[in-house]
Amino acid sequence: MSEAASSHVALAKSTTSTRNSATPSSTVDGTLLPSLAPLLHAWLPRQRWFAGKGRPVTGFSLVSATEMLPLDGTAGPGLLHLLVRAEQLEQSAHPADDCYQLLVGVRTSLPTTLAAALIGRVEHGPLAGRTVYDALHDPRLAGLLLERFRRPGTLGALRFERTSAIPAGLAPRVLDAEQSNSSLVYGDAYILKIFRRVFPGANPDLELPLALAREGCERVPAPIAWFEAPGPEPLTLGVLQPFLHGARDGWQLALTALTAGRDFVPEARALGRATAEVHTALAKALPTPALHGTQTRQLVARMVQRLEAAADAVPALVPYVPALRTAFDAVTALGHRGGGWAQQRVHGDLHLGQALRSPDGFWSLIDFEGEPARPLDERRRPALPVRDVAGMLRSFDYAARSHRPWNPEWAARCRAAYCEGYALASGTDPRGEPELLRAHETDKAVYEVVYEARHRPDWLPVPMAAIQRLAQSAAA
Numbered sequence: 001m002s003e004a005a006s007s008h009v010a011l012a013k014s015t016t017s018t019r020n021s022a023t024p025s026s027t028v029d030g031t032l033l034p035s036l037a038p039l040l041h042a043w044l045p046r047q048r049w050f051a052g053k054g055r056p057v058t059g060f061s062l063v064s065a066t067e068m069l070p071l072d073g074t075a076g077p078g079l080l081h082l083l084v085r086a087e088q089l090e091q092s093a094h095p096a097d098d099c100y101q102l103l104v105g106v107r108t109s110l111p112t113t114l115a116a117a118l119i120g121r122v123e124h125g126p127l128a129g130r131t132v133y134d135a136l137h138d139p140r141l142a143g144l145l146l147e148r149f150r151r152p153g154t155l156g157a158l159r160f161e162r163t164s165a166i167p168a169g170l171a172p173r174v175l176d177a178e179q180s181n182s183s184l185v186y187g188d189a190y191i192l193k194i195f196r197r198v199f200p201g202a203n204p205d206l207e208l209p210l211a212l213a214r215e216g217c218e219r220v221p222a223p224i225a226w227f228e229a230p231g232p233e234p235l236t237l238g239v240l241q242p243f244l245h246g247a248r249d250g251w252q253l254a255l256t257a258l259t260a261g262r263d264f265v266p267e268a269r270a271l272g273r274a275t276a277e278v279h280t281a282l283a284k285a286l287p288t289p290a291l292h293g294t295q296t297r298q299l300v301a302r303m304v305q306r307l308e309a310a311a312d313a314v315p316a317l318v319p320y321v322p323a324l325r326t327a328f329d330a331v332t333a334l335g336h337r338g339g340g341w342a343q344q345r346v347h348g349d350l351h352l353g354q355a356l357r358s359p360d361g362f363w364s365l366i367d368f369e370g371e372p373a374r375p376l377d378e379r380r381r382p383a384l385p386v387r388d389v390a391g392m393l394r395s396f397d398y399a400a401r402s403h404r405p406w407n408p409e410w411a412a413r414c415r416a417a418y419c420e421g422y423a424l425a426s427g428t429d430p431r432g433e434p435e436l437l438r439a440h441e442t443d444k445a446v447y448e449v450v451y452e453a454r455h456r457p458d459w460l461p462v463p464m465a466a467i468q469r470l471a472q473s474a475a476a
Contacts, residue, residue, distance in 0.1 A: 027106075027126040028065045033084070035125025036060075036104075039132065043119045044086060044100065049180045049196040051098055051373070052088045053454060059087040063099055064229060066156030069144055076107035076130070079141045081158060083198065083229060099198050101237055103145075105135035114138060136194065142172035142184050145192065149225040149240055158237070162225035166190070166240075180372040190224060191243040195236060195369070198229075199376035203236035205369040207380070208282065208345060217281035219274050220365055241366075246359050250352035254399040258410065268396070268414040271355055272421025274363035275392065279346065279385045280426060288344045289382055295343075296335035303328045303443045310446045314453045316464060317446070323471035327442045330435040330474075341436075343382035350388040351395035371447060389430040390440035392418055394448065394466065401462045442470045 037060050044050055045057060063083035071078035082102040110118060110131045117137035122130050135141040150168060152160040170187030177183070182194045195203060206226050213222035225240040250271060257264040291299065307324055311317040347354065348370030356364045370379030393415045400411035423429035430437055448463035 027071065027078070027080070028067055029126055031125040032065060032127070033060055033062045035122050035127060036132065039120035039122070040084070040086075047196070049182065050086075050100070051180075051197050052086060055088045055090065057086050057088055061085045061087065061097075064157035066158055068148070068155065068158075069141065071106060071130075076105075077135075077138060077141055078106035079135050079144060080104040080106065081156075083157075083235070099235075101194065101196055101198050103135040103141070103194070105133045105138050105141050106130050107133070136174055136182055136184060139172055142174070143170075145184070145238075146170060146172065146186055146190075146240075148227070152225070154230075157229055158227055159230050159234075160225065160227045162240075163222075164224055166225065181369075185243050188243055188245045190240050192238055192240045193367075194238045197372065198235045198237060200231070200233035200235060201376050201380070202234070203239075203369060203376070204345075204348065204380055205367065206236050206239050208347075208368040209239075209241070211285040211345075212278065212281050215281040215285045217278060219278050219281075219363070220368070244356050244358065244364060247356040247364065250355040250357065250363075251395070251399065253357060254352055254396070254414075255403065258399065258403040258407065264410070264414050265417040267357065268417040269421035269424075270361065271357075271363050271392070272418040272423075273425040274355070274365065274421075275350065275388060275418075276422045276425035278365055279344070279388070282346065283342070283344045286345045287382070288342045290340060291343045291384065292335060292340035297332060300328045300332045300439075303439065306443065307446050310450045314449050314460075316460075317449055317467065320467050320471040323474050324442055324446070324467070327435075327439045327470065327474040331439045334433075334435050341384055343384055345380075346383050346385055346388045347391075348379055348383070348387070350391040352392070352399060353395075373447070373451060384436065384440070386430050386433070386436050387440050387444075389419070389422060390437060390444050393437075393441060394444050394463075397466055398462055401465065438470065438473065441466075442474070445470060 040060060041057055045053060061084070063085055064081075065083075066081040067078070068081050069077065069079035080103075082104060083099055084102060085097045085099050087097045104119065105114075105117070106127060108130060110133055114133055114137055117134040119132045119134065122128055122132060146166065147168070148155065148160050149162050150166045152162050154160075167189070170189055172184050172186050175183040175185060175191075181196050184192045184194070186192065193205065195205075206223055209220050209223050212220045221241040221244065223239050223241055227237050229235040229237060250267070253267060254264055257267075304325060307317075307321060307328075311321050347365060347368055349367070349372075350365070354365060354367045356366060358364070396411045396414040396418070400407050400414075419430050445463050445466040449460065449467060452460040452463055
């Protein structure tokens with residue numbers, strides 16, 4: 001495999017200038033992106049992980065391009081790694097763009113087994129007459145990614161790192177689970193998460209598991225390898241971790257219990273203990289700044305700002321805004337009375353789907369990326385541990401409401417057991433400060449309303465039911 005042909009565009013938040021270092025024979029030149037743009041206009045907005053749904057794409061700009069497997073005049077396949085900015089208009093008419101990671105396969109013709117991965121046929125430019133497709137669905141090209149991890153170093157605009165040896169010849173398969181990124185499993189030994197929407201700065205899904213591994217925390221699979229786009233603020237592009245073969249996620253387990261009419265209390269209590277152990281390890285590994293006074297007011301102000309923005313985006317929220325604000329005001333009042341708390345790094349998007357239970361009953365937590373709709377600097381910001389607790393409590397409610405008939409008592413027992421398990425491992429019961437817990441659960445429900453309205457409108461009644469409950473509780 002040739003490693004010479006590549007081009008690199010330095011990534012910065014305020015520029016899209018190009019520095020082309022491609023060889024003359026390379027398919028990577030100034031005409032590549034214009035030739036792909038008509039296909040990307042149609043294909044990109046249809047992807048589950050595309051964040052700009054509902055807003056037209058006005059253009060594309062190339063951030064970087066690397067030929068991971070050049071065509072060399074053959075029928076293919078070739079493999080292009082692209083970082084592309086999708087330029088869009090916000091509803092306020094101010095321009096906005098997101099950077100997406102694309103792994104593009106190139107062939108003269110596409111086998112029927114790869115038909116679902118089709119992006120389109122290129123009409124002009126260096127790939128004229130070729131068919132391009134999502135390379136992650138091609139076992140040969142997906143296997144090439146694992147080979148790059150086995151031989152770490154720099155390839156064009158990319159840098160590969162690993163912490164331990166990786167065996168060769170592991171067969172890849174794409175996970176079909178609905179998610180905001182893409183994942184490949186290699187031989188039931190490793191799972192590679194490919195971040196589709198990327199940001200300058202360390203991704204928490206690499207940063208936090210590395211910190212937990214240094215602390216010896218076994219509740220989170222330790223990173224085996226990763227790759228990034230180097231720079232003043234490197235972009236984390238993908239992380240390879242052990243695949244927990246045979247484990248089932250908490251969401252599946254909860255729904256199975258509901259269907260069988262079975263309680264989930266022992267599992268919820270054990271999951272609370274696992275969450276507390278991860279929080280304890282994170283507090284040891286990373287700074288724990290205090291939250292009091294001005295910081296408390298800033299926390300509440302951000303919650304209120306998110307509520308108001310959500311009400312603008314989802315009119316169904318508007319009638320509940322005054323009552324929901326009282327939940328946030330109660331935290332401000334608590335701060336005025338001298339309440340002070342230690343902040344720390346947390347999971348940031350904890351729910352049943354982010355917890356895996358092994359056949360022997362051991363819970364692990366995964367996916368530390370945080371809520372993908374929030375800016376990276378916000379996801380990396382220290383927070384109160386109760387934020388994760390509130391996320392899991394909301395998840396029990398989601399599970400109960402997704403089953404018919406709705407079983408609120410089932411959810412209430414799970415929520416109580418989870419808090420009990422958390423208290424046993426940490427020494428602190430999250431229910432001991434109800435104002436904090438209610439405010440964070442309200443903030444989470446507001447986030448869910450916006451997410452469901454944009455991505456899964458059929459699910460919107462689930463968080464709206466929580467909004468009604470929380471508004472009544474706050475008003476009371």
